[in-house]
Amino acid sequence: MSAVLYAEELRPGAVFDLGSAKVSREEILDFGRRFDPLPLHTDEDAAAESRFGGLIASGFHTLAVLQRLAVDMLFSHAAVIAGREMGSIRMRAPVRPEDVLHGSMEIVDVHARNDGTAVVHSRGTLTNDSGAVVLEIEGKTLWEHRRPGGTENGAA
Template sequence: MRSVLYAEQLRPGAVFDLGTAKISKEEILEFGRRFDPLPLHTDEDAAAAGRFGGLIASGFHTMAVLQRLTVDAVFSRAALIAGREISSVHMRAPVRPGDVLHGSMKIAEVRPRDDGTAIVHSRGTLTNDTGTVVLEIQGATLWEHRPPPAGRASGG
């Protein structure tokens, strides 16, 4: 069992490696058909004739990939309460079938609150296998602080 990661363990500037995900044509088509049925995500022939010269992943699909990598690498072991906001999303480059995306999460700020929680501001980034940034997201999440040891009275 991995230890729980609490808010007070996070430091501004710390970077978490989120690992990689390979994006398949089938995933792009399935996500596009279900959630973003534009031809550039769902129709190979129409996409080939379009501005991008081929099928590309929906930006929402790309964000979902980053979320999955973040959950697997960090949030699944974090004393995370909930997401608070996404303050910016930048889709920098298209994601194509066969791309291998690498994720990272950088802590920007940890703001403790009086209720035993903290607001954590971070930036998530995905780069493709050539090193091109394809997605950047800035947001905030609500985390728990480590609870006091059992039997210890709070206050002074």
Template sequence: MSAVLYAEELRPGAVFDLGSAKVSKEEILEFGRRFDPLPLHTDEDAAAESRFGGIIASGFHTLAVLQRLSVDTLFSRAAIIAGREMGSIRMRAPVRPEDVLHGTMEIVEVRARDDGTAVVHSRGTLTNGSGAVVLELEGTTLWEHRPPGGSGNGAA
């Protein structure tokens, strides 16, 4: 059994559970100050006066949470070469301090190429503890096929 997940083992419709991550107020403030210094993400008083009624995570922070969950549970054992495209990013609901976000990754399409690679189209989703979708993302990645004579793990 191979520990590596290759492109041909992926099937459209397969859904990977990516696990969960809790987002703290400190993380929201730190990320906001460093990468997205809008008052909604960095200033508790200003954020309290906003339509959200308090600090919320930057959409980029939320994307980073999805990426971390994807790497920890899927990409770290995948024969992935590189990301190719992110598109259709939809931020559906605010992420608030202490939210626990749960991720899934669905395989939409696997398109083999002549060079021993495949383009994989997937859809990532994050939901909060109430089950509300906070983020949806579609993207493509480039994956390796199993080398000749190699065996896969049949995980998907």
């Protein structure tokens, strides 16, 4: 990948490894208390009595983990302008304290626009150490389409 990745370098089917992140008990409790104060995310005793049998991360917390991985490993090295759309968010399995989540992002489509930008449709996935998919999301971001002053032939 070049120093800055532009939409013209992306190809449908390309998959980016986003690395991994460990989700701690303290992070689950803090996020839950701040943003999703349901007992499943904030009260270990109550969570133990739930159908999950213990503390689990909020789905929004899990989504935030994927976003952080995407920013660290891809978006901060890309000509991304802004997010445009999040859709089809699927929370497939609970995230528990000490789970290590592994992220990937697949390029579904790149649509160049007349204003020099492109809409990039992607699919993000998080799996746990057991290989279970815990989160899937499809979304669209707005990117600069072409490298200033010409293009580079490296495709993702």
